[in-house]
Amino acid sequence: MATLLKLHMNENLYLKDPQDTDLGRKIVSCSIQLIDELGLEAFTFKKLSLEIDSTEASIYRYFENKHKLLVYLITWYWTWLEYRIEFETNNIQNDLERLERALQLITEKKCYDNSFPDVDETALQRIVINESDKTYLTKQVDMDNKIGLFRGYKSLCNGIAAMVKAINPDYPYAHSLISTCLQAAHQQVFFAEHLPSLTDYSCELEEVYPRNYSFIRHLVINAIQK
Template sequence: MIVTLSLQIAKLSVMLFTMDIQLKINMNEKLFLRDPEQSELGKKIILHSIQLIHSNGFEAFTFKKLAIDIGTTEAGIYRYFENKHRLLIYLTAWYWSWLEYQVTFQTNNIKDPTVKLKQVIKLLATTVENDHSTLYVDESILHQIIITEGTKAYLTKRVSEDNKDHLFKPYKDLCALIGNMILECNPDYKYPKSLASTIIEMAHFQNFFMNNLPSLTDFGQDKNEEEIVRFLEDLVFSSR
């Protein structure tokens, strides 16, 4: 039996099976030339690209290396994605959609807006546990990629065109969702969206700094993500 649930949150549907729940994220069709979720090769491209971008870094990652890794040819990859930047946007869009689902799911039924927002901060700043509901995506490695490479998806000359094609919609949706939660905590606060984008980006940047440029942070040698959570909570709550 397959039931498709329509959630409030945009573009997400969940397929429920008797024994096993699988998450299906509907992606904007402009992100790819051929839908990678519709074939084995496509799924391999996603799986292996996450691993290769993580191990090589985005700059040194090439479609040639990906093709060899998968056991196909460059031309085969190009049938799915226009270029590696589009693939990066695809991966980030997938991640933000998945995270929006996590946020919605994990804050469901929490009445107290403060508790809710704290839960969101925890989700943003803490390493994700791989939930196995998405079979061909490794969320914890993807999380690492988003920390290091995520901003490169939009920090380009093409950002306005890409935005017109709604490629950043999942990111903007998540930001709007969190912005509204901030407003629930304090309806008079004047910068909910800017604060939302700030905590989203800083959850990642402070993590990167902690692990690579630690003198830019106040988090000790233990490299504890809990400290990032406390910093962000302080940032959000001691004012509002």
């Protein structure tokens, strides 16, 4: 039987923790499917309420608006990714191998994780690729940052930057490099599908993710080698 886990999320991301109730988990699960299908612009709480056979008011008890819901979903993804990196690199002693495994995990095509049965990680990765920039390209970004809404993303970046520092303590741009790579890991997949002249990847999905890892690894290792 699968062990069900709960990720620790900043309480400012929600009004009521959706991980604690059946309705909350259903809101998260169905919102991932709808945003993946419709896009954020066409997604509404009214459409979500019909999908979960409940009321808009019940959704507003969990999330203030759809922007906050999106930030929650994207932050859940970063937090889950950090958990996977910590779990899968914990017993790797070689610093370079640890970094390479982390880069593999951020660039690979995501599959269903049965430890979190209410989340479709494959669909959520597509949302991150298509919608994640919208979480911080807003007028309220400084306020959102002040109350810690981007803590999951920053924690993930800090963890991988620490791996870079373990290999080359003198490299002065560890955080800049890793935040750029986290962005590129998803942006290049978007480009391959929609704006192919901006990337060197084929739009064939079987090729995109391995090529993405190869590119990100090349970028990082060549930058930090002494």
